[in-house]
Amino acid sequence: MKHTDLALRRRTVLGAAAAAGLGAALPVWAQGKDPIQFATLLDFTRVYTFLTDEYSQGQQDYIKLVNLEGGVDGHPIKLIIKDHASYPERGIAQYNEAKAAGAVFFDFLSSPVANALMPRADEDHLPMIAFAHGRADAADGQAFPYVFPSAAIYRSQAALLLKYIDEQEGGLKGKKIAFVHIDSAFGKEPIELLERVAKTKGFELKLYPYPVPGTEQAATWSEVRKNRPDKIIIWGAGPGQAVSIRGAVTNGISPKDIHSVLWLSESDMSAFKGNEVVGVKRVTLVNTGSDNPILKRIVEKVINPGNGSGDKKRVGWSGYNIGVASMAIAVEAATLALKNGGGPLTGEKLKAGFEMIKGYTADGLMPPLTITAQDHQGGGQGLISEWDGKRWAPKSDWGSAYQDVVWDLIKEDQAKAKEKK
């Protein structure tokens, strides 16, 4: 590793230095208008370590590009970057600091912190994005007006996998599907959807929980093999995902029969040699690779001049591109807000901006996103990709699945929450 990479990593983890660097990198002409402050208060050091460095790097590089290209209506964007390590109390303190500093938009990339701050965001009228994390019922804009998942929630992802298997197998009836999941709230979230669809489609669903953090699953996979399922859905994050694939293949399960939640990265797959895991499928919410106008501009204007925020090899990786997409959505919302409501940008205007997003694809980086006052998930679209030994190759078109069931469950969650109050 080069010394510069080490320095960049340290800067990413420290966060604040990177934010200061962004401020310093603003072009002279863009400093005439007040900066818009976005707070990315993330977990760099504890639970989401499999993702955050990459994700934040994508966010920072994209914001640098936006600032180089004139900002949002002439306003540069300043990122406040901090590490809360998924501790809600630390996240709340950082939220208060960022709010006092004038931040109008928040990203926590941590379900515990996001869940703790959702009521505060609604109360303070400050929008937050919850891209592939946080509570499922946050998709309902009526219940959580200032929370924007802005991508397929986990139940929608499970639905996409079922739809894909259905299409590939010519029906789900009579099939045996094994759901191998980490024994946590995140791992259990899709179970109700899977059970509902199992009833209507007539397939047999068997659940196989494994203990947190998911790094030892040998007994689980012996049991899976004993029951001879037709298809496997794995549902974990971080090192547990590679352990799941290793466990499945070691037990004679074909990689072609393994289907995963979004969190299965290039880094996870690089553990395997040659063709041994070719054929593994994954939900994809944001295209991978650098063959996209935004990514090309980032490479040309940010990376090549030496202003990138981290290791160059990550540009175009899944986590990096998700980071880019998350910021692209927020910038699109800010652009629409200023265009329609004028400055200065407030939380209320930014919320309105989010709800004006219609068919936005970030130049083909993601499926057409349409957010309404009711639907903050934005349609729940994604596609299924397959690992070809080097990259995630799309195997289906963008689309959504079983959204009626997804929304039934959202409404039921809210009814249960009301009963508890």
Place this chain on the structure above:
Amino acid sequence: MSYFLELLVNGALTGLMYSMVALGIVLIYKSSGVLNFSQGALVMMGGYAVWQLTEWGLPIWLAAAAALVVMFLFGLVIERVLLRTMVGQPIIMIVMLTLGLDVFLRGFGPGLLGTEPKQLDIGVGLAPLIMGDILANRTYAVGALIALALVVLALLFFRTRLGTKLRAVSDDHVSSWSVGISVERAVAISWGLAGLCAVAGGTLWGAAQGVDWSLTALLFPAVAVVILGGIDSIVGALLGGLIIGILGSVIPGYVDSMVGGSTRDVVTSLVILLTILIRPYGMFGREDIERI
């Protein structure tokens, strides 16, 4: 029957991998009387050291050999900077220090080298070991063999002159000083040896799951192993590992699907509790009887 045997075999292999981590705890206790709660973090650092050396272009086994040197020296540094100031202090203070070291390393390693999981390729493919109807994980099998080799080496080491000196130090610092044994040097060597075990654990567990902070979680099963086997017993670390591994495989293999949850950690916790209640010094630990 083959299902039971498969759970048994894979559990035993996993347990031996736990023994490799537990051995670091036993070596330090046996040499200096200190319960080392930072062994999980040392295993993580061992894994990081091997990964970094492969990133610099060394082949994996050469990287592991170089990491042995690095981690032995790292162990010496820990003793020199932290432990030496604690000689003669109450043992609880030293235990707390090792806990603090665990917390520090858990942040320091990933902070320095990046937090995403690093992959280690030890050249063992995904193809299982096939024994009739039983499939076993090849990486764990390699790890189990290395764990057995380490146990044998550790047993032989404590029969040497140096090993005898270390045992004397663990018995009584003051008496060891009085007969001319360098307590500081003995403690330093024990930490160096724990560093060597950490490289073995970090390499094999890193190959099985990737190298990241989650390697520090190996402290929990390793502590269960030393409590069950006896904190000052190398043979105890071996047999304790086998028992913890087998119980943590066979019981969840039958019970998990009935109760709808993963029971492995519950089993491990119960083993810790019952051992402390029934036989606090473990299966092979030394029971000290003091005249009062």
